[in-house]
Amino acid sequence: MxxxxxxxxxxRAVPAPxxxxxxxxxxxxxxxxxxxxxxxxQPGADLLVVDxxxxxxxxxxxxxxxxxxxxxxxxxxxxxxxxxxxxxxxxEGYECVVQVDADGQHDPSDxxxxxxxxxxxxxxxxxxxxxxxxxxxxxxxxxAMRLLAATLSRLVGTPLTDPTSGFRMVNARxxxxxxxxxxxxxxxxxxxxxxxxxxxxxxxxxxxxxxxxRTTGAPxxxxxxxxxxxxxxxxxxxxxxxRRAPIVRPGSTIEASAA
Ligand SMILES: Nc1nc2c(ncn2[C@@H]2O[C@H](COP(=O)(O)OP(=O)(O)OP(=O)(O)O)[C@@H](O)[C@H]2O)c(=O)[nH]1
Ligand SMILES: [Mg+2]
Numbered sequence: 001m002x003x004x005x006x007x008x009x010x011x012r013a014v015p016a017p018x019x020x021x022x023x024x025x026x027x028x029x030x031x032x033x034x035x036x037x038x039x040x041x042q043p044g045a046d047l048l049v050v051d052x053x054x055x056x057x058x059x060x061x062x063x064x065x066x067x068x069x070x071x072x073x074x075x076x077x078x079x080x081x082x083x084x085x086x087x088x089x090x091x092e093g094y095e096c097v098v099q100v101d102a103d104g105q106h107d108p109s110d111x112x113x114x115x116x117x118x119x120x121x122x123x124x125x126x127x128x129x130x131x132x133x134x135x136x137x138x139x140x141x142x143x144a145m146r147l148l149a150a151t152l153s154r155l156v157g158t159p160l161t162d163p164t165s166g167f168r169m170v171n172a173r174x175x176x177x178x179x180x181x182x183x184x185x186x187x188x189x190x191x192x193x194x195x196x197x198x199x200x201x202x203x204x205x206x207x208x209x210x211x212x213x214r215t216t217g218a219p220x221x222x223x224x225x226x227x228x229x230x231x232x233x234x235x236x237x238x239x240x241x242x243r244r245a246p247i248v249r250p251g252s253t254i255e256a257s258a259a
Pocket of ligand 1: 022023024025026027050051052075076077078081100101102103105166214
């Protein structure tokens with residue numbers, strides 16, 4: 001963690017309940033708007049932007065908008081950024097962490113509904129394709145997503161329509177796992193993290209959300225990555241299932257179930 005994050009981690013008397021984490025890569029155009037919008041809906045929460053080696057002014061703009069900023073020295077990808085954020089949140093004593101896209105596609109007014117669902121679950125996913133919103137995916141990607149959703153639902157034992165959603169909230173139990181064991185490879189932070197959580201005995205639930213279209217910046221998925229998506233999804237599932245059991249460290253409040 002660099003000075004940007006460390007400098008803003010003053011010791012607090014009572015743990016802050018919610019940390020909103022915005023993983024960001026070159027989102028200078030919209031990060032201020034997103035920070036203000038999140039703040040408007042979650043005035044009591046702390047905001048952490050994980051600037052992942054951006055080459056634009058993402059960190060500077062986010063800081064000026066009032067967010068804490070963790071600047072990674074080089075690009076680690078969303079998984080690596082979230083791993084760092086979860087460790088930060090665990091060490092700071094947060095009770096609840098919600099990951100929100102920094103490009104404005106997630107509606108922060110939904111955070112309250114995710115929080116409510118956390119009463120009966122340890123990990124809550126804000127999900128498209130669950131009856132709310134009109135977000136459309138076409139072509140091979142659509143079939144890959146359906147296959148993935150069906151397979152993941154079976155694996156974790158609960159219906160999931162959007163297992164690659166990056167809009168998700170975890171409680172202290174899940175945080176005590178993800179702070180020490182969080183997959184960072186492609187699809188690891190979404191798909192594999194759910195398998196890992198399930199194998200650790202954590203309860204997973206989803207909340208239907210509408211997702212907006214990206215209006216600025218560039219998507220991380222280019223044409224090549226999209227066309228390779230189906231193959232990668234299958235590989236990700238196989239790897240997630242074949243992977244070792246979750247690593248539960250001292251300080252964790254969960255006990256890993258049998259692998
Ligand atoms: N920390 C970090 N964040 C990233 C990286 N790549 C993308 N992001 C952020 O992760 C979030 C989701 O990335 P997107 O590229 O929007 O992915 P997506 O929403 O699935 O794709 P679109 O629908 O095309 O926008 C955004 O807030 C990005 O800024 C990265 O390498 N590191
Ligand atoms: Mg996006």
